[in-house]
Amino acid sequence: MSDARIEAYSRALFEVAQAEGNLNIVEDELFRMARAIEANEKLRSTLTDATIPVARRQQVVEELLGGKASNTSIQLVSLIIGAGRGRELPAIVDRLVQRASSEQQREVAEVRSAVALSDDQTKRLAEALSKSTGRKLNLKVVVDPSILGGLVATVGDEVIDDTVRTRLEQLKTRI
Amino acid sequence: MNLIVTALFAVEDPSQTHNWLLPETAEIIYGGLASTIVFVGLYKFAGPMVKKSMKARTEKIQKELDGASSARSKSEVDAADIRRALGDIEAERKKILAEADTQAAAILVDGRARLVKEVAELEAKAVADLSAARGRSGEELRGEIARLSSAAISSAVAASLNDRAQQDLIEGFIKSVGASK
Numbered sequence: 423m424s425d426a427r428i429e430a431y432s433r434a435l436f437e438v439a440q441a442e443g444n445l446n447i448v449e450d451e452l453f454r455m456a457r458a459i460e461a462n463e464k465l466r467s468t469l470t471d472a473t474i475p476v477a478r479r480q481q482v483v484e485e486l487l488g489g490k491a492s493n494t495s496i497q498l499v500s501l502i503i504g505a506g507r508g509r510e511l512p513a514i515v516d517r518l519v520q521r522a523s524s525e526q527q528r529e530v531a532e533v534r535s536a537v538a539l540s541d542d543q544t545k546r547l548a549e550a551l552s553k554s555t556g557r558k559l560n561l562k563v564v565v566d567p568s569i570l571g572g573l574v575a576t577v578g579d580e581v582i583d584d585t586v587r588t589r590l591e592q593l594k595t596r597i
Numbered sequence: 598m599n600l601i602v603t604a605l606f607a608v609e610d611p612s613q614t615h616n617w618l619l620p621e622t623a624e625i626i627y628g629g630l631a632s633t634i635v636f637v638g639l640y641k642f643a644g645p646m647v648k649k650s651m652k653a654r655t656e657k658i659q660k661e662l663d664g665a666s667s668a669r670s671k672s673e674v675d676a677a678d679i680r681r682a683l684g685d686i687e688a689e690r691k692k693i694l695a696e697a698d699t700q701a702a703a704i705l706v707d708g709r710a711r712l713v714k715e716v717a718e719l720e721a722k723a724v725a726d727l728s729a730a731r732g733r734s735g736e737e738l739r740g741e742i743a744r745l746s747s748a749a750i751s752s753a754v755a756a757s758l759n760d761r762a763q764q765d766l767i768e769g770f771i772k773s774v775g776a777s778k
Contacts, residue, residue: 537763543771550775571758572766575774584770586758590751597743 428510432517435498439518442494449515449522450562451495455487456515457564459508469508479503523560531559531577534566536586551575554582 439448459466465486469479480500487496502511523530531551533539539547548561555577571586619625 535767536758537760537767539767543767547767547771547774550771554774554777570755571763573770582770582774584766584773586754586766590747590754593750594743594747597746 427507428513428517431502431505431507431510431514432521435502435514435518436521438498439494439522444492444494445522445525447492448495448498449519451487451491452498452515453519453562454564455491455495455499456512457566460512461566466509469503469511472506476504476506479508519560519562526558526560528558528560529555529578531555531561531575532564533561533573533575534564534569534585535573536565536567536569536571538565539563547573547575551577551582555580 435448435452436445439445442448459469468474468482471479480503483499483503484496487499499511502508502514507514519530531548533547533551544561544563547563548559551561552559557577559577569585569587570590572584572589574581574583574585574588576582615621620628
């Protein structure tokens with residue numbers, strides 16, 4: 423998919439979410455959905471398989487997000503899947519998050535954690551990262567059990583990695 | 598013996614001849630003439646033949662002598678050639694033997710040098726193989742230990758990552774990031 427098309431879809435999602443008045447919630451939910459699709463091969467192949475009817479793929483999305491995401495987010499994901507752009511959904515969502523962050527003069531900070539963070543931890547982490555980088559941040563937390571423990575934060579090109587997985591890798595290398 | 602007997606009889610019978618030793622005069626004359634004729638005939642007719650025969654024989658003998666002389670000369674030349682050839686063969690034999698000795702000595706030297714070199718290479722290869730095998734074994738052992746250690750550490754760490762540990766890690770991260778500026 424071309425950048426122009428990704429840009430167009432992300433702008434469309436942004437406009438709809440903004441019009442619905444829940445941009446922050448939508449971009450956060452879509453961000454989590456995109457990371458889930460990236461991490462789950464079976465889900466990715468199901469949503470991008472052209473041999474599966476579009477209605478069935480949209481039904482899968484509604485079943486997955488039903489009760490866990492806002493109606494706007496579900497409808498927007500169904501729209502992308504229905505347009506046959508399921509493969510590009512993560513890229514579209516990433517652009518949407520960037521756009522939303524730019525609107526707020528913030529930069530996207532992706533944080534991966536082995537377990538879910540509490541609201542308090544998320545807030546304190548956002549403040550700590552903002553203080554550390556000197557930038558206003560739009561924090562996105564992704565639960566990724568593969569890192570085993572700890573956190574890894576990516577802000578632009580800067581990566582702050584303090585995960586158990588990385589420490590084990592370093593230990594293995596030293597051994 | 599018969600002549601003596603005849604002479605004795607003649608002495609006893611002198612009528613048969615006038616001399617017991619000599620024949621009758623006419624007989625001497627006729628006999629002498631006949632002998633002369635025979636001798637003249639022989640000289641005239643048989644002499645040339647005898648001379649010719651003798652001359653031919655002389656020529657033949659001379660020819661044979663010449664042939665023998667020629668054969669002798671040729672034999673001497675052949676003998677000289679043979680002696681010279683023998684000398685050449687001896688020189689060639691000595692030369693071949695000398696060359697063979699030289700080549701044998703060179704081959705011996707080369708062989709010794711090659712053997713020394715091969716032995717040195719084999720020794721070096723054996724040492725290298727031994728060292729490599731030792732290193733490989735060490736590497737394999739270290740790798741195995743590292744693998745087992747890593748697996749053990751991963752298992753131990755994973756087992757120790759309870760909720761409390763996860764929260765401690767998160768809080769530690771927030772604290773360290775917040776303190777980094």
